[in-house]
Amino acid sequence: MKVGILTFYYNNDNFGGQLQARALVRAVSNIKDVEAEQIPYDYLRSWQKLSYKIRMLKSIGQAFSGGIINGFEYVGSRLKAQKALGDNAVLEDKLKDKLEKRKSAFYEFYTETPHNNEIFDNDTIEKCVSEYDCFICGGDQIWNDWSDWFIYNALDNFCLKFVPPTIQKFSYAPSVPLTKVRPVFIKRLSKNIRKLDAVSVRESSSISVFDKETEKRVLVVADPVLLLNREQWDKESHPVDAHEKYVFCYLLGDGVDTRTAAEKYALKIGCKLVTVPHIVNVNPQDEKFGDIQDFTSGPAEFLSLIRDAEVVVTDSFHATVFSMIYQKPFYVLERTTKVSGGSMSSRLTDFMVEYKLEEQSITAEQLSMTEVIPQIDYSKSDEIWMHRRSESYAYLKNNLQKKQ
Structure with a gap:
């Protein structure tokens, strides 16, 4: 069986993000007769093909769809971010060589994680469906209430909406926000979750987010990095x-x-x-x-x-x-x-x-x-930890299957 995993893997210079991506591939591949790899997904590429004007209009429209307060908070955060980038431009230029060294170290780790050789975007993500017998989305914060997640189509894709119901698909340990969660986000996420064959999250406190909105039993599993023991991490x-x-x-x-x-x-x-x-x-x-x-x-x-x-x-x-x-x-x-x-x-x-x-x-x-x-x-x-690892591997084994 070949399994495709979708998480924060592509172009992610975050230590935890890359380590959890590596961990889930290794853990799934440790299961008998299963081969796993990461699916490089560039959720920004299709978006960046649009003109600046269209992107700006879509961004503002999406922000205000969550309410007037949310809209003004979004605009304010963008202006603040732009100002910070301008203020830090001189320092960033001064650190350019050092930051490139770190980026090279991340790239080396990234390439050593088993992955599909093609980089997919919103226009091409469906092409990978024929390559896998089963799909997993998670872990990390792929299910977050970022306004941009809607207009990039990232929330839909990180819920595996592009995978047809004839193929097994389930989540493994995504993290879900608990505060400032908009009703529009819960509605969209819940709709996607109903189409998954099994649902798990990382934090028990986030189960309440789905209680009234989904018809799925939501389980709590260990973060992917906890699926590997100390000796296995030493090898990485x-x-x-x-x-x-x-x-x-x-x-x-x-x-x-x-x-x-x-x-x-x-x-x-x-x-x-x-x-x-x-x-x-x-x-x-x-x-x-x-x-x-x-x-x-x-x-x-x-x-x-x-x-x-x-x-x-x-x-x-x-x-x-x-x-x-x-x-x-x-x-x-x-x-x-x-x-x-x-x-x-x-x-x-x-x-x-x-x-x-x-x-x-x-x-x-x-x-x-x-x-x-x-x-x-x-x-x-x-x-x-030992108990949680055992439960989490059981969840994986129970859901790694081909649909007839």
Whole structure:
């Protein structure tokens, strides 16, 4: 059986995104008589073929379809984003060579993940239907309430709407937003979900989103990266040149307080501070952040940076999960940046509650006053992890099938 997986894989320079894409391919391919690969899907290519005027009109129309408030919020966010790009243009040009090195490391990891050799867009995505016996959509945030998701047709495609009912199709662990969710989004998503043969999500708290809107039983499964054990992840990693004892700080939010707190903490416990700056966008607050700034690591090296750290400080879901996988001391800070579709905190909260790690959540103020490396008993977390992996593999095996 050949399985096609659709997730945030193509042109995705996000550590967690690429690692979960690799993990699901490996996990599905570990099942007897099954071969899996990622489907490179460029959801922007068809959109960018349209004229600027048409794109702008469609964007504004879609934004206001969710209500006047939503429309003005959308326009305001776009203007703010454009201003930030302009303000950071000089810094981005200064970092060009360093950022290219990081992009090369991501590309190397990307090409090593089994994938279809063709890049599909909205005009061509149906061509891949004949190549697979079964389709999976997920994980990551493919089901998010981004206004652009509608006009790009990304929400429909990430729900596998293009796959006919004669072919098996199901979701595996997409993350669903819980706040600022528009009725128009729930209606569109629910309509698509009804056509899937099985539905699973990553967070239990998101099941309530579908309770009244779908006729499907929605299960909770483990994030794809949790389907592989420590030894399997070691095989996917690349070593990083040994640093002195270090705190690895991976922050996706743009707050000053969190960065200052991480600097104070690393100094107090006698460690260098290793950072991976300018991940989401070029950020002036990252310019001098960290004793050692890493611009050469891709996802394979990211694993080693976590595994070999004395402590991990992060606001990232996947950095938190890999800290647990490698049984590292870690602290989780609240992410200060809010994104469309709501705060990113719900998926982290769900994970930490489920794996009995709530005590590792800390404020920036608390971290700045901390002088110790946390001692974490992972025995309960490992027990839960083993159980969740078993359940999740059972879900995959039950739904990987050809329709007669």
